[in-house]
Amino acid sequence: MHSEIVDHAPRVPMAPVSGPAGLRNYYFIRAGVAAVWVGAAFTLGRASPPIAAALLIAYPAWDAIANLADVARNGGVAQNRSQALNVAVSGVTAAAVAAVIGSMHAVLGVFGAWAILAGLLQLVTGVRRWKSGAQWAMVLSGAQSALAGGFFISRSLGSAMPGIGDVAPYAAFGAFYFAISAIWLLFRRDARP
Numbered sequence: 133m134h135s136e137i138v139d140h141a142p143r144v145p146m147a148p149v150s151g152p153a154g155l156r157n158y159y160f161i162r163a164g165v166a167a168v169w170v171g172a173a174f175t176l177g178r179a180s181p182p183i184a185a186a187l188l189i190a191y192p193a194w195d196a197i198a199n200l201a202d203v204a205r206n207g208g209v210a211q212n213r214s215q216a217l218n219v220a221v222s223g224v225t226a227a228a229v230a231a232v233i234g235s236m237h238a239v240l241g242v243f244g245a246w247a248i249l250a251g252l253l254q255l256v257t258g259v260r261r262w263k264s265g266a267q268w269a270m271v272l273s274g275a276q277s278a279l280a281g282g283f284f285i286s287r288s289l290g291s292a293m294p295g296i297g298d299v300a301p302y303a304a305f306g307a308f309y310f311a312i313s314a315i316w317l318l319f320r321r322d323a324r325p
Contacts, residue, residue, distance in 0.1 A: 192222045
C-alpha cells in the first residue's frame with residue numbers, strides 16, 4: 133500500500149522574477165552602458181574608424197543581449213513577445229551593420245530601420261508593463277526612436293557623409309530615458325529592496 137501526498141496549498145500567481153526593483157536595476161544598467169557607448173563614440177569612435185565600426189556593431193548587439201536577459205528574468209518568451217522579437221531584430225541589425233560597415237550611408241539606413249522597429253517594440257513593451265511604473269518614459273523613448281529612425285533613413289539617402297556622431301545622440305537619448313525610468317522606480321516604495 134502506498135500513499136500519495138496531495139498538495140492542497142492555494143496557488144499564487146507568480147510575479148515577474150525581477151519585479152519593480154529588478155526592472156529599476158535593469159534600467160540603470162541600460163542607461164550606464166548607453167552612456168559609456170556615447171562617450172566612446174564621441175571620443176574613440178571619431179578618432180578611429182575601426183573602433184567606430186566595432187562600436188556601431190556592438191550597440192545593436194548589446195541591445196539584443198540586454199533584451200534577452202530581460203525576457204529570461206521576466207517569464208520567458210511567451211510573456212514577453214515584443215521583447216523577444218526585439219532580440220531578433222537587434223541581432224539581425226548587428227549582423228547587417230557588420231555586413232555593410234564599409235558604407236556609412238548603408239549603416240545609417242540599417243540603423244534607421246532598426247530604430248523604427250526597436251522603437252515600436254519598446255513602445256509596445258512599455259504599454260504592456262504600464263503597471264510596473266515609469267513606463268511613460270519607455271513609451272516616449274520608443275516613439276522618439278521610431279521618429280529618429282525616419283530621420284536616419286532620410287539622412288542615409290543624402291549626399292553628406294554620415295558618421296558615428298550621427299548615431300551617438302540617439303544613444304544618448306536612450307540613456308536619458310532609461311535613467312529617468314530607473315530614477316522614477318528608485319523612489320517608488322514597492323520598488324525598494
